[in-house]
Amino acid sequence: MMGSLSVSRSRLRTLAPAAALLCVGTALGVASAVSLEPFVPEAAIEYRPIEVGEDGYVTSESCRACHPSQYATWHGSFHRTMTQVATPESVRADFDGVVVDAVHGRPMHLARRGDEFWAEFDDPGWEGDPGERPRISRQVVMITGSHHQNIYWYSTGHDRALNVLPGVYLLDEERWTPRNAVVLAPPGQGVAMLDGHWNAVCIDCHTTHGKTRFDTPFGSEPLRDQTVDTTVAELGIACEACHGPAGAHVTANRNPLRRYGLHAGGGPDQTIVEPTRLDPQRSSQVCGQCHSIWEFPDSTAERAASVAGLPYRPGDELRTTRFVAHPRVNGRSEAMRAMIAADPDFVRGSFWADGLVRVSGREYNGLIDSPCFAEATTPERTLSCFSCHTMHKTPEDPRTVAEWADTHQVSAGMDGDAACTQCHDDIAIDPGAHTHHAPASAGSRCYNCHMPYTSYGLLRAIRSHTVTSPSVRESVAIGRPNACNLCHLDRTLAWSAEQMRNWYGQSPPDLGNDERSVAASILWLLGGDAGQRALTAWSYGWEPAQEASGTSWMVPYLGELLGDPYDAVRFISARSLRTIPGFETLQYDFTGSRDARIEAAVGALRAWRASPRARARRDPELLFGADGTLDTAAMRRVFDQRDSRPLFLRE
Numbered sequence: 001m002m003g004s005l006s007v008s009r010s011r012l013r014t015l016a017p018a019a020a021l022l023c024v025g026t027a028l029g030v031a032s033a034v035s036l037e038p039f040v041p042e043a044a045i046e047y048r049p050i051e052v053g054e055d056g057y058v059t060s061e062s063c064r065a066c067h068p069s070q071y072a073t074w075h076g077s078f079h080r081t082m083t084q085v086a087t088p089e090s091v092r093a094d095f096d097g098v099v100v101d102a103v104h105g106r107p108m109h110l111a112r113r114g115d116e117f118w119a120e121f122d123d124p125g126w127e128g129d130p131g132e133r134p135r136i137s138r139q140v141v142m143i144t145g146s147h148h149q150n151i152y153w154y155s156t157g158h159d160r161a162l163n164v165l166p167g168v169y170l171l172d173e174e175r176w177t178p179r180n181a182v183v184l185a186p187p188g189q190g191v192a193m194l195d196g197h198w199n200a201v202c203i204d205c206h207t208t209h210g211k212t213r214f215d216t217p218f219g220s221e222p223l224r225d226q227t228v229d230t231t232v233a234e235l236g237i238a239c240e241a242c243h244g245p246a247g248a249h250v251t252a253n254r255n256p257l258r259r260y261g262l263h264a265g266g267g268p269d270q271t272i273v274e275p276t277r278l279d280p281q282r283s284s285q286v287c288g289q290c291h292s293i294w295e296f297p298d299s300t301a302e303r304a305a306s307v308a309g310l311p312y313r314p315g316d317e318l319r320t321t322r323f324v325a326h327p328r329v330n331g332r333s334e335a336m337r338a339m340i341a342a343d344p345d346f347v348r349g350s351f352w353a354d355g356l357v358r359v360s361g362r363e364y365n366g367l368i369d370s371p372c373f374a375e376a377t378t379p380e381r382t383l384s385c386f387s388c389h390t391m392h393k394t395p396e397d398p399r400t401v402a403e404w405a406d407t408h409q410v411s412a413g414m415d416g417d418a419a420c421t422q423c424h425d426d427i428a429i430d431p432g433a434h435t436h437h438a439p440a441s442a443g444s445r446c447y448n449c450h451m452p453y454t455s456y457g458l459l460r461a462i463r464s465h466t467v468t469s470p471s472v473r474e475s476v477a478i479g480r481p482n483a484c485n486l487c488h489l490d491r492t493l494a495w496s497a498e499q500m501r502n503w504y505g506q507s508p509p510d511l512g513n514d515e516r517s518v519a520a521s522i523l524w525l526l527g528g529d530a531g532q533r534a535l536t537a538w539s540y541g542w543e544p545a546q547e548a549s550g551t552s553w554m555v556p557y558l559g560e561l562l563g564d565p566y567d568a569v570r571f572i573s574a575r576s577l578r579t580i581p582g583f584e585t586l587q588y589d590f591t592g593s594r595d596a597r598i599e600a601a602v603g604a605l606r607a608w609r610a611s612p613r614a615r616a617r618r619d620p621e622l623l624f625g626a627d628g629t630l631d632t633a634a635m636r637r638v639f640d641q642r643d644s645r646p647l648f649l650r651e
């Protein structure tokens with residue numbers, strides 16, 4: 001094995017300039033520099049997955065001349081840059097002599113060699129004595145993500161198989177961090193580092209028409225004994241992922257008569273799919289092919305897709321070729337049982353106990369569980385992704401393409417109540433009568449009560465894409481925080497239940513002692529499972545919640561979570577703490593040593609105690625005594641009841 005690795009390493013070096021050239025942007029002439037090097041065709045590149053034109057796919061470049069504006073808006077979207085070849089233009093992290101600490105094992109050393117990026121680290125595939133784990137040095141050839149994170153993939157030296165670097169670069173924080181620290185996983189667990197992981201798994205949702213092309217299913221035989229000839233039609237999520245293979249469309253439109261709409265009878269172009277012309281079920285499935293939790297119906301289908309790519313094409317019924325996990329509907333099906341057999345914690349890691357999806361990137365699962373989708377009887381009144389999002393910013397939209405992309409491609413005006421009142425116009429007549437908040441209050445926004453931040457992913461809370469209504473009964477039975485208490489962080493469950501009885505006639509559930517006397521957010525923050533803690537800690541930093549609840553009292557609670565066993569919970573707590581006046585410059589590293597973390601937490605508590613703000617609140621719900629001191633015994637009591645079952649959220 002070592003022999004074959006050193007051979008391929010030299011192959012990498014000789015072919016490396018090609019990688020720079022084939023940066024998507026550069027090849028398309030968008031980024032103008034660096035094109036003086038000789039052109040090396042993709043087919044000549046042997047050490048990473050390559051782009052090939054086949055099966056009617058013709059790539060985004062062939063659409064550009066006829067559809068310049070759609071091309072430009074797509075070009076500015078994060079869909080395009082989801083998967084990129086590693087080049088000086090696309091790599092956002094510093095590699096020049098950088099050392100990255102690992103949670104386990106020795107640090108990773110990074111180096112820039114001309115236009116190449118190299119990393120040296122402990123061999124993740126070593127099967128011998130852990131004390132003798134060798135170092136390996138590999139070239140970084142591909143990147144996943146460009147909005148929040150850059151995950152880097154190295155060439156394993158075995159055909160086109162890639163494996164992931166043990167460190168990830170966080171773009172907002174401009175820092176490297178261990179790969180396992182950015183997922184919500186129990187201490188010591190995390191994402192596996194497996195040769196071929198990208199080729200077998202990420203390819204399905206991060207590229208256009210990918211083909212894994214292993215000899216045997218992933219994980220069944222050692223990868224080193226088989227050929228790995230992974231190809232894609234285009235790296236990244238390009239036009240044809242949503243519009244279908246467009247070879248026939250391009251050929252047909254070379255005829256100028258067609259271009260002026262004079263083809264057979266006018267009407268929509270039959271050679272291409274425009275998702276919003278499909279019915280709302282089918283149109284959202286175009287997005288659901290990637291924004292959902294799905295599995296192959298059986299192993300034969302998986303084998304076929306490895307060879308020929310996924311069979312789904314825009315316009316098809318997704319469920320013909322995929323099993324979309326939908327616990328409320330197919331929770332007892334054989335396919336679901338098989339998923340659970342393969343991964344016993346899969347359901348809890350992806351869904352709340354009532355079957356609503358709880359992780360990011362799976363918005364289609366959320367949509368189909370919404371009454372606005374499931375109970376709609378006409379296409380006009382059926383909620384779809386396009387009720388709220390556009391995939392091409394329209395010319396009338398005053399935002400720049402970058403602003404539109406950065407605010408998640410939400411359509412102009414659909415970031416507010418109009419997203420709901422476009423159908424629920426009766427409520428728009430007198431919204432205050434429905435919301436019981438002042439019209440301008442954050443507590444009057446439909447989204448904040450009906451699509452609250454109860455999904456988790458990418459180190460933050462994300463709006464649930466299941467339309468639900470706040471309910472204390474549900475919070476108690478399921479553990480999903482309700483919208484009222486996620487904004488009124490200083491109030492109890494009993495308080496919300498009482499308001500909702502008065503306002504909406506909801507019958508209050510039976511509540512325990514703490515649920516009546518301690519602010520709900522404190523119960524979730526100290527006593528909840530890691531997922532509840534992460535969501536609540538995020539809300540402590542959310543501006544509307546800070547306005548509704550004040551911030552001075554939050555410091556000891558967030559300070560407590562600086563010592564949380566879960567990396568992601570600590571990261572989020574520190575970020576929220578830094579939004580509180582006086583704590584902006586908190587010195588704390590969520591991956592630092594335990595001692596350093598405790599020291600930072602104690603320091604924060606000391607600073608809080610010394611500030612006059614600390615004694616501003618006297619609320620017993622916040623566990624403050626009448627003299628403004630904190631009832632640490634009560635905190636301990638809640639803490640001791642913590643749900644410490646291990647939780648790994650499959651975002």
Ligand code: HEC
Pocket residue numbers: 058059060062063064066067239240243246247249250253254258259260261263267268269272273274277
């Ligand atoms: C030679 C010019 C040409 C090329 C190249 C071309 N198109 Fe088109 N496309 C057209 C014309 C003209 C129309 C309008 C057709 C009509 O009304 O029949 C159109 C319409 C469309 C529509 C809208 C269909 C509808 O129902 O409204 C989509 C989507 C589309 N093209 C996507 C693409 C994609 C994706 C590519 C590249 C893979 C592409 N086109 C390449 C000329 C072209």
Ligand code: HEC
Pocket residue numbers: 078144145146147148149150151197198201202203204205206289290291292293294360361362457458
């Ligand atoms: C079932 C489809 C699917 C699979 C398989 C999948 N992803 Fe994703 N991924 C998504 C979607 C959808 C998003 C967008 C989520 C969002 O932005 O909220 C996403 C987003 C991401 C992001 C954030 C990107 C950014 O710009 O910050 C990273 C990183 C990521 N995925 C890594 C991976 C890795 C690594 C794999 C393979 C091990 C993988 N994903 C497999 C669907 C998938």
Ligand code: HEC
Pocket residue numbers: 060063064067070071072074075079237238239240241242243274275276386389390391392393
């Ligand atoms: C993520 C899915 C997605 C991708 C990628 C995508 N489109 Fe679209 N496209 C859509 C949807 C959905 C519409 C309907 C209008 C909208 O939502 O903006 C659309 C509409 C269009 C139309 C019809 C005119 C219009 O603006 O309504 C054309 C032409 C088009 N796309 C071309 C392209 C081209 C060319 C690319 C790549 C350069 C591309 N699309 C990439 C989803 C996509």
Ligand code: HEC
Pocket residue numbers: 078079081082145146147148204205206207208237241242275286287288289290291385386389391405406407408409410
């Ligand atoms: C081929 C898979 C694929 C398809 C098809 C697809 N997406 Fe995505 N989408 C992704 C991935 C992966 C990301 C993460 C990109 C990133 O943020 O780096 C993403 C990102 C997004 C984002 C932006 C998230 C952010 O970071 O702001 C939105 C919004 C979105 N998709 C909506 C849609 C909609 C609506 C459709 C249907 C028209 C669609 N997508 C089709 C895979 C896909």
Ligand code: HEC
Pocket residue numbers: 284287288291360361363364365367383384385386387388389407408410414415419420447462463465
């Ligand atoms: C009722 C309106 C609505 C519908 C329907 C809707 N979205 Fe969204 N979506 C939003 C809003 C608003 C945001 C931005 C949330 C925020 O600001 O935090 C968003 C955010 C997103 C994000 C980025 C999440 C993040 O924070 O990283 C993705 C991805 C996404 N939507 C995909 C989809 C897909 C796919 C569908 C269809 C299955 C869909 N959405 C349907 C309103 C909607």
Ligand code: HEC
Pocket residue numbers: 371372373375376377380381382383384387419420421422423424446447450451467468469
């Ligand atoms: C495309 C139309 C459409 C949009 C947009 C829409 N809905 Fe709905 N909604 C419906 C339909 C249809 C139903 C099913 C009951 C009915 O026919 O009124 C429904 C049902 C509901 C229900 C449950 C009613 C019940 O009695 O159980 C709530 C709550 C709701 N919608 C809130 C919202 C909110 C909040 C938004 C914005 C985030 C929204 N809807 C966006 C069409 C829509």
Ligand code: HEC
Pocket residue numbers: 437438440441442443444448449470483484485487488496499500544545547548
């Ligand atoms: C996104 C934040 C947000 C959400 C969600 C929210 N509120 Fe409010 N609420 C506020 C704000 C801010 C105020 C301050 C006064 C105002 O702006 O109306 C307030 C005021 C109130 C008040 C009166 C003042 C007080 O504190 O006694 C009550 C009662 C109330 N909310 C109850 C609720 C209930 C019950 C829910 C859930 C059904 C809810 N709120 C959801 C933000 C929110």
Ligand code: HEC
Pocket residue numbers: 417420421424427428431434435436437443444445446447448449450469470471500504506
């Ligand atoms: C302060 C929280 C809050 C806000 C803000 C809010 N709602 Fe509601 N809404 C609720 C609650 C709670 C229910 C459930 C009532 C019940 O239990 O029957 C509800 C029910 C609904 C229903 C179904 C039953 C009905 O009354 O028709 C619809 C539709 C709805 N809301 C739409 C909206 C729209 C549209 C907006 C924005 C203009 C909005 N809501 C804003 C709390 C809120």
